Amino acid sequence: MSDLLSQLKAVTTVVVDSGDLGAIEQFRPVDATTNPSLLLNASQLEFAKPMLSAAISYAKAHASGNAAILELACDKFAVDVGTAISKLVPGRVSTEVDARLSFDTEATVAKALQLVELYQQNGVSTERILIKIASTWEGIQAARQLEQQGIQCNLTLLFHMAQARACAEAGAYLISPFVGRILDWYKANTKQDYTAENDPGVLSVRDIYHFYKEHGYATVVMGASFRNTGEVLALAGCDRLTISPGLLDELSKQSGTLDVKLLDGGPKTAKPTALSETEFRWQLNEDAMATEKLAEGIRKFAIDQRKLEQLIAGQL
Secondary structure, three states, X not given: OOOHHHHHHHHOEEEEEOOOHHHHHHHOOOEEEOOHHHHHHHOOOOOOHHHHXXXXXXXXXXXXXXXXXHHHHHHHHHHHHHHHHHOOOOOOEEEEOOXXXXXXXXXXXXXXXXXXXXXXXXXXXXXXXXXXXXXXXXXXXXXXXXXXXXXXXXXXXXXXXXXXXXXXXXXOOEEEEEOHHHHXXXXXXXXXXXXXOOOHHHHHHHHXXXXXXXXXXXXXXXXXXXXXXXXXXXXXXXXEEEEOHHHHHHHHOOOOOOOOOOOOOOOOXXXXXXXXXXXXXXXXXXXXXXXXXXXXXXXHHHHHXXXXXXXXXXXX
């Protein structure tokens, strides 16, 4: 009998959530995702230190003023790490837009275009990249514009059906609904324990998956932010799952028969009328968990972005 990871790969596209080339090479996923926190961690690894130095040199040669140099060095480092990852995976690499742009549609679009240009300079074509954007209203509208230009997007920090609906209605290529962070909030606020089958993060992703399939939305559902293998296995059959190296290792060592939880039965119902901005904001506002976790996620990514900038500033 094969291990659970091998069985999972047969029914779900497995993506590694890491900026560590060693981990990516070990688990050989189809795609890989990065974010500011993972890039900050990667900057301390031996493989990435020359990349960081090279990114700083590149920024000094192509930008003037410390602020512009810092911004370009961060972008170049993210793209160079992504380029290295692209050589290890057959599919796509997700690279995240600065979280501080999460409420600025035009700035998000401009940053995405800069990242794409840097990838093209490295010989990485647009179809190998996903631009990762927070699922704010402004971020979703930026994704709408980018998708229309042929630049596909990964909408992240997604905690609510309103976000999922708006992303699909904007034509986003892929969403990353978070599982573990939803569980974190409910455990902290209810003081209850949850099993994989009543885990509110798992149930959220299942609801989104079924909604998309029932209404015929093409947007890919990629569960993210897992706290344990039980959450992962409870979403077996999802379009994609992005999983940390630690949990991938656990799954590779577990045996048993995988129970497929999600199946695409095909569209059955006409798509509803698209959400307006007012409806989107109100529905998100009504859910304390989603509101708090979205804001917290943006803040945390911004903190780690600033830490990376501080690291680079010390080398200027």
